[in-house]
Amino acid sequence: MISHIDHVVLTVSDIEVTLNFYRRALLMEEIAFGNGRKALRFGAQKINLQTLGQEPRNRAQVGSGDLCLITQWNLKDVVAHLVSENVEIVEGPVRKSGAVGEIESVYFLDPDENLIEVSVYK
Template sequence: MISHFDHIVLTVADIDRAVLFYKTVLKMEPITFANGRRAVQFGQQKINFQLLGQELRNHAMEGSGDLCLITNWTIADVVGHLKSCKVTILEGPVSKSGAQGPIQSVYFNDPDNNLVEVSVYDETSKSSSDLSEAE
């Protein structure tokens, strides 16, 4: 029934600050849509930002988000980049279980205390899934 995520929405205190963080730290593309709403885009997905109370159907509080993002960088490159951006790593690199197998992850908070996990699939997982697809 469901094939993928289109977008998620994070509730933040300052939309411009959130856009700048995701642009700088996570290399996402800032976009504006629907009468001036702000978001960041990566691949075929996006993260929309809203202020507390802006969307009456959404009861999320600032900092209630928890997301895992997959990168094609090495975990060492991710750690180095986060450090160069002065982002405090809360945990990692650590081994976790992703939707498609083992991953290496680092965890940190965005400026609104949303928990962000950036992960890399283990090469052995990629290799074995590539082999099974080829068979």
Template sequence: MISHFDHIVLTVANIDRAVSFYETVLNMEPITFGEGRKAVRFGQQKINFQLLGQELRNHAMEGAGDVCLITNWTIDKVVAHLKACKVIILEGPVTKSGALGPIQSVYFNDPDNNLIEVSVYEKSRTAF
């Protein structure tokens, strides 16, 4: 029935700061859609940003997000890039369980304290 995620929404205190962080640290493409809403896109997915209280159907608080992103970089390259961007790594590299099997992950927070996990699958598990 379900084939993949289209987008997720993160609640943030400052949308421009969030867009800048995801563009700089995670190399995502900033986009504007709808009536001036902002997001970042990567592959065939996107992350929309909203201010607290902007979307009345969504009761998420700032920093409530917990997102795992798969990269085609090596975990060493990810760690080096995060350090170059002055991002504090909370945990990792560490082995975790992804949707398709074991992954190597590093964890850090975005500017709004959403937990971001960037992970690498074993070579035999990289294709969907």
């Protein structure tokens, strides 16, 4: 029935701070959509951003996100890039289980302490 994820939503304290972090740390593209909302696009997916209470149907809290993102980069290059952008790695590289097989991952926190995992399939 379901083929893939189109987008996810992160609830953040400051959209501009979040946009800056993800553009810098993960080289994502900032885009605007409906009524001036902001999102981060990468490949064929996006992360929509909202502030607390902006979307009354959503009960997510600031910092409640936990995302695993797949990269085509070598994980050593990912680590080097994150370090060059002063992003503190909180765990990894470590081996984990991804949706379709074994992955190697590094973990870090975004400005709202959402846990971000960047992974390579082995």
